[in-house]
Amino acid sequence: MEKINYGRLLDDKLRELGISGERPSLLLHACCAPCSSHTLWLLDKYFRITLYFCNPNIAPEEEYDYRREELKRLVREMRLSVQIIEEDYDPAPFYELAKGLEDQPERGERCRKCIGYRLEKTAQKAKETGAEYFSTTLTISPHKDCAFINEKGAELSEKYGVPYLFSDLKKHDGYKHSIQLSKQYSLYRQDYCGCIYSKMSREAQKAEGSQK
Ligand code: SF4
Numbered sequence: 001m002e003k004i005n006y007g008r009l010l011d012d013k014l015r016e017l018g019i020s021g022e023r024p025s026l027l028l029h030a031c032c033a034p035c036s037s038h039t040l041w042l043l044d045k046y047f048r049i050t051l052y053f054c055n056p057n058i059a060p061e062e063e064y065d066y067r068r069e070e071l072k073r074l075v076r077e078m079r080l081s082v083q084i085i086e087e088d089y090d091p092a093p094f095y096e097l098a099k100g101l102e103d104q105p106e107r108g109e110r111c112r113k114c115i116g117y118r119l120e121k122t123a124q125k126a127k128e129t130g131a132e133y134f135s136t137t138l139t140i141s142p143h144k145d146c147a148f149i150n151e152k153g154a155e156l157s158e159k160y161g162v163p164y165l166f167s168d169l170k171k172h173d174g175y176k177h178s179i180q181l182s183k184q185y186s187l188y189r190q191d192y193c194g195c196i197y198s199k200m201s202r203e204a205q206k207a208e209g210s211q212k
Pocket of ligand 1: 057058106107110111112114115193194195196197198
């Protein structure tokens, strides 16, 4: 099967929208400030963005609070008129979906369920709030399965009747730009994906590295 170029799909959509007309509304799932930095920089010209901070995967709670506060600080410091919808910390749905998948490596079944859950919550919220599009910042990460995220977005778009904005945000040096913006705004850049399992795996890697 031919590989879909999701970066090009985003380029085409942005070209079609242009930057002079009325901007459609976009509910954008945000995992953290660093991933949102380039994404906001790029998309704010084309959309009226509302960020959706819905990440029950993040552990511990202090980490959740810190990532959310950094996201709010970024929006303030970028001087964007972007709203943020924040979900209260409730990790129960994540632990439910991760049952039996605790030892899976990153990009495995646990991650597919975790990303699918957050995307579905975003699609539901987009429907509820009347957003014209929904999407996520997650495709900026070189560690994530971009094709899976976009395929899931397309499936949920069908289910909820809200258009999904396809993307591969790491294209055009998007990931590199997010690192530059993180430095510029002194953003906290976490060294693990988010859940307790990714935290433990990162700590094990660091311990192994320090023994070499
Ligand atoms: S590693 Fe990241 S994507 Fe995978 S389950 Fe944990 S938080 Fe979710």
